[in-house]
Amino acid sequence: MKFTFAPEARPLDGYTIKRAVHRGGFGEVYYALSDAGKEVALKLLNNNLDIELRGVRQCLNLKHPNLVTIFDIKQDSDNDHWVVMEFVSGRGLYEVLQDYPSGMPLEEILFWLGGITAGLSFLHDRGIVHRDLKPANVFQDPGGVKIGDVGLSKYISESCRSAQTQSVGTVYYMAPEVAKGRYGREVDVYAMGIMLYEMITGKVPFDGQTTAEILMKHLTAEPDLTCLPEEIRPVLSATLRKDPDQRTSSIEELERQFRNVVATADITAPVPLAKPGSAAAERPVERVRSMEAETVVDIDTESVQAAPAGVAALVALWSSIPAPLQWVVGGIVALLILESGTWLPVAVGGMIGGVAYLGYQLLSIFVGEPFSARSTPHQTAAPSPPVPARQQKTASPAATAAVRGNAVPARSVARNTRDRVYTPATLRKIAKTHRATDITTSISVSLAASALVTAAVFLATNLLKDSAQAVYFAAVTMLAAWALIIPSKIWEGRTGDSFTRRLCLGSLGLGVGFLAAVLPEYLLISHDSLFEGSYKGAPVLIGRVAVADGTGSPTVACFMMFFAALFSTRRWWWQVDSFRKARFRVSSALFTLVIGIVITGMLQNFSFPDALGATWALAISAVVQLSAGWTPAEDRTLSPAPALVPDQTPPRSVNPQVPLAKAEQASFN
Amino acid sequence: MNSGTLQLDSQNRQNRWYCDTCVPESQTTVKGNMVATSPCKKYMLWIDGVGAWQLCVGESFVVGAPSFEKKSADIALLANISRMHASVEHSGEEWRLIAHQPTTVSGRTVKQDTVLCSGDEIQLDERVRLGFRIPSILSTSAIIDFESDHRPSHSVDGVILLADHCLLGPRRDHHICCTHWPDVVVLYSIDGKLRCRSKAALSINGQIAGDSFDLKHGCVVTGEELRFRVEQME
Numbered sequence: 001m002k003f004t005f006a007p008e009a010r011p012l013d014g015y016t017i018k019r020a021v022h023r024g025g026f027g028e029v030y031y032a033l034s035d036a037g038k039e040v041a042l043k044l045l046n047n048n049l050d051i052e053l054r055g056v057r058q059c060l061n062l063k064h065p066n067l068v069t070i071f072d073i074k075q076d077s078d079n080d081h082w083v084v085m086e087f088v089s090g091r092g093l094y095e096v097l098q099d100y101p102s103g104m105p106l107e108e109i110l111f112w113l114g115g116i117t118a119g120l121s122f123l124h125d126r127g128i129v130h131r132d133l134k135p136a137n138v139f140q141d142p143g144g145v146k147i148g149d150v151g152l153s154k155y156i157s158e159s160c161r162s163a164q165t166q167s168v169g170t171v172y173y174m175a176p177e178v179a180k181g182r183y184g185r186e187v188d189v190y191a192m193g194i195m196l197y198e199m200i201t202g203k204v205p206f207d208g209q210t211t212a213e214i215l216m217k218h219l220t221a222e223p224d225l226t227c228l229p230e231e232i233r234p235v236l237s238a239t240l241r242k243d244p245d246q247r248t249s250s251i252e253e254l255e256r257q258f259r260n261v262v263a264t265a266d267i268t269a270p271v272p273l274a275k276p277g278s279a280a281a282e283r284p285v286e287r288v289r290s291m292e293a294e295t296v297v298d299i300d301t302e303s304v305q306a307a308p309a310g311v312a313a314l315v316a317l318w319s320s321i322p323a324p325l326q327w328v329v330g331g332i333v334a335l336l337i338l339e340s341g342t343w344l345p346v347a348v349g350g351m352i353g354g355v356a357y358l359g360y361q362l363l364s365i366f367v368g369e370p371f372s373a374r375s376t377p378h379q380t381a382a383p384s385p386p387v388p389a390r391q392q393k394t395a396s397p398a399a400t401a402a403v404r405g406n407a408v409p410a411r412s413v414a415r416n417t418r419d420r421v422y423t424p425a426t427l428r429k430i431a432k433t434h435r436a437t438d439i440t441t442s443i444s445v446s447l448a449a450s451a452l453v454t455a456a457v458f459l460a461t462n463l464l465k466d467s468a469q470a471v472y473f474a475a476v477t478m479l480a481a482w483a484l485i486i487p488s489k490i491w492e493g494r495t496g497d498s499f500t501r502r503l504c505l506g507s508l509g510l511g512v513g514f515l516a517a518v519l520p521e522y523l524l525i526s527h528d529s530l531f532e533g534s535y536k537g538a539p540v541l542i543g544r545v546a547v548a549d550g551t552g553s554p555t556v557a558c559f560m561m562f563f564a565a566l567f568s569t570r571r572w573w574w575q576v577d578s579f580r581k582a583r584f585r586v587s588s589a590l591f592t593l594v595i596g597i598v599i600t601g602m603l604q605n606f607s608f609p610d611a612l613g614a615t616w617a618l619a620i621s622a623v624v625q626l627s628a629g630w631t632p633a634e635d636r637t638l639s640p641a642p643a644l645v646p647d648q649t650p651p652r653s654v655n656p657q658v659p660l661a662k663a664e665q666a667s668f669n
Numbered sequence: 670m671n672s673g674t675l676q677l678d679s680q681n682r683q684n685r686w687y688c689d690t691c692v693p694e695s696q697t698t699v700k701g702n703m704v705a706t707s708p709c710k711k712y713m714l715w716i717d718g719v720g721a722w723q724l725c726v727g728e729s730f731v732v733g734a735p736s737f738e739k740k741s742a743d744i745a746l747l748a749n750i751s752r753m754h755a756s757v758e759h760s761g762e763e764w765r766l767i768a769h770q771p772t773t774v775s776g777r778t779v780k781q782d783t784v785l786c787s788g789d790e791i792q793l794d795e796r797v798r799l800g801f802r803i804p805s806i807l808s809t810s811a812i813i814d815f816e817s818d819h820r821p822s823h824s825v826d827g828v829i830l831l832a833d834h835c836l837l838g839p840r841r842d843h844h845i846c847c848t849h850w851p852d853v854v855v856l857y858s859i860d861g862k863l864r865c866r867s868k869a870a871l872s873i874n875g876q877i878a879g880d881s882f883d884l885k886h887g888c889v890v891t892g893e894e895l896r897f898r899v900e901q902m903e
Contacts, residue, residue: 007715007889007898019715019898031721031824039824089824142818 003028004044011076015042015084031087040071043083056083058128059150066119068139068148088146093195094135103202106262112138112199115145116192117255123150124185124251131183133191134173135198171211172204176219176242186244189251193239196258201227205240231261424577430493438578438629439489443482446627450478453619463612465532468525475523476516477616480563481623483508488576489628502568509567513560527553534607548606558606565599566592566617575621576628583630584622592621709743711902712863712884713825716837717895719847720826723902726858729758730830732793732813735822744828748797748819755793757785757801759832762809764801766791790816804842808834812844831858837897850895856884863899865890 003020010016014035021029027045034040060070069086076082093112097104116138123130130150137149175190197205205223208214223240225233235257241247248254454474457463464470487504520530536552545557570592574580596617600610709727716722725743733742733754742753751770758765766772768779773792777783787803800814813828829835829844836843838853852869866881869892873882884890886901
């Protein structure tokens, strides 16, 4: 496990880091001593900065014996934000749970429940909801139980209960309504219910092979309460209701009900095992305990807003279908497409995708991981050379893929749970030099990729009649890829409004469309041959602009409309981002193909060639994905690290002679 | 004053702070008896993602309260106990506890001394409870756990009394359980020097290290999935 700061580093004046404590979903935590010897925990906020800072500032002056005290928020010389917190030396509930694989003693449960309830009710009473309650955030201290990560808390207000910009939480303890972006105090009650279940039985109620499966169960499955003592079942049943309005109303109410029940019942009595085949027999397998609880699901604004819970559930459902069944369903869909008569673009798409994938595999064989945005330090056998004052952090491929409900084996997630899930939505610093290198490399690679894809189209179809038409197709594909890659790479790691980005790409699409329209003249390509078979309709004028001229060849305006629509409909910057899920995703290319088919269908009456248009959409997607720099999940980092050696070279903050950009560049090489 | 100077000052202050809690090698009188204070060497192991452990190297270790008169115990607990409340000694494969003040071991009052077995609970006066365990059958090195809330003045997860080897690794029977480490790292002492050995490829202060190497004050040991820093407390 790698951490950014080495022992003895002093990122903040007055504090010396002694060791790293852990890496959570929202930042790294270090144990540090002030110059006077006061122990503190320093939390470096790497990501979700706005959320974290907003939450922490709200909680800065809260004082309660059951909450980890936040002392201050500071900024280091690199403008990174740090939260200075009380250091809690005791064990976390997460660790304690490992000592009790079959459930904790009642006395212990009541101890934790009492402390958590006191801390949470204090927060709720002040209109704050924790949102990320989990065993890894609850600690035992000489002063009692302490709840940490209160910085993630969010004010409860009616206006913003469903207007979240990001959903943040832990998948095992995540209430169903979080999928809709709703965060009331009920999410804490739900999480407490899950934790109670886990404390009693030693396992969580909703488990699965994939993150998506677990989320799906939170949304739809009823918890198996048969492994609980009978008296406890109604209490936890009410706590784990899907509908927050029907859930136990408050954390105090939950504690009161639980204490009332256990006062009369013996919850330590063993529960008889259910017979095979019964519902109880399907209770979740005891999961591998690790910092799995750290797995964080991070849904970006657009996904939450554009994909309501129903769509999210469908996506999760698809991911939970076994792979063979997915192939069967896919086959049926393919047959339906063939039946509908739009098979040509699909066939071309398959050919392009196949050739592109083959090309990628060949490149992988000969040059390792081609065009990766960063090197792969883990592949070297030698130990990491200098002990850096600022090391790069790594993210696991499993954790990365775990985002957005994708099929990742839960065990893989478990092994890498402390790692952050990095997605294109992850905000990060990218050095200018690195960004420039990434763009130029991507553009260079797009030349070869365009040629490869065009060759596939040329050989597999009769869309392109001769070599001149092939050159034309390749040139337009490449121009389009450039127009998409360059701005997307500039936006990478930054915040940005989706609408503005689409508008910008749409404008670039107008330019590409214009070039695509005028290029045949310069290449001496006959329109009749190129657009053979296009619909010849009546001339169409929009204002003074001729969208169709009735000759059977698309006009300049028609070309511009096609590319503007294609560029602005897809979220291209996700296909370009270095933190995309995979270098090349066939599903993404096929979805672009569908978009292309729809757009060409709409422009068909204006003489726009449908097969060529759809093929262009697919080819552009393939070229963009193949060309754009991509970072393998295990090498993903948030902030670059200068290779400075503690004890030999002071940290950056005390060495003004080490330029930041230079140091960052060094870390990439 | 620039920040570099501040950093040095900070380190000096901390070293001084550690020195202030050290016991000088000497003879001390407790209730009229001569008690040999140990020539124990103490180290702090700051282990990323694991914790902070005190490593004591020697034959005899004094347990007591800290002192501001340079007479602190090897295991100095912020507790209402004597500055030299008891001693733990190692001889051959045996650990013995010598009580200088009221002490019980697993409920038995210790009049003078007693043999310590793995799993024993040491109680100093009425409220201070320490656990004694020997986690590995491969080594007689012992661990002192803090059972009650009484701890040293800085956060320490436990104290390792080094007899022969100290094992840092992923298993529960290692002295320091580092669950995410892929390999075992062995610490041992030869000729008064603390050394480190591991099958894993390690580097020390950024330089690739051999199979075994000396651990000096301030050195940082780094591996593929591990990092720890050693500080000598004297």
